[in-house]
Amino acid sequence: MILARLLAMRRFLAVLLTWFLPGLGHLVAGRPGKAAYFFVLLGGTYFIGLALGGFRIVSFDRHPFFTSVFLLQLAPTLTTLELTEGLRITEEILTVELGCLFAATAALLNVLVMIDADGIVASSRPGSPGEVS
């Protein structure tokens, strides 16, 4: 009973941490290699998206739908929202749509990473690094 509750808590924690930052859940689950892999891949794609959009795509005023999707990567989105809040569009950015596509894809792929982190913790014993069969 206690073990089951502990396992459920660890699964929830892994998913929550992955939602906060890609790879953080895997780090808690005892998979540092996979954590770095997902962090670099998803963080890099998200950053490329931001750069293509001139760092102006994370805005509830300009792109409410996309910004809601970006929230699937919570920490990077909230940080970008805070840092780029005051930026104004002074000239046309031709790659805004491409930037939104890149960042939204990175955010949606984080759902897969959450599922993976959950699976790793679910298939492991509480207190030991997980093993995937």
Next chain:
Amino acid sequence: MASSIFLFLLLIGVISLVCSAVRRDDPRAILRSAVRLFLYLGGVTVVFGFVFHLVTGLT
């Protein structure tokens, strides 16, 4: 045009790498699966783009 194609292929590559790493641990298996997925997705994108170009005349 060329940079857009490169960026789309880059995006397809990232999708392949992430999807392949889910529920797999062996780096070789991940890479093999990613290459296969990249070829599938890239092929579908190129064929779809070519048909779209033929039908609409847009580039």
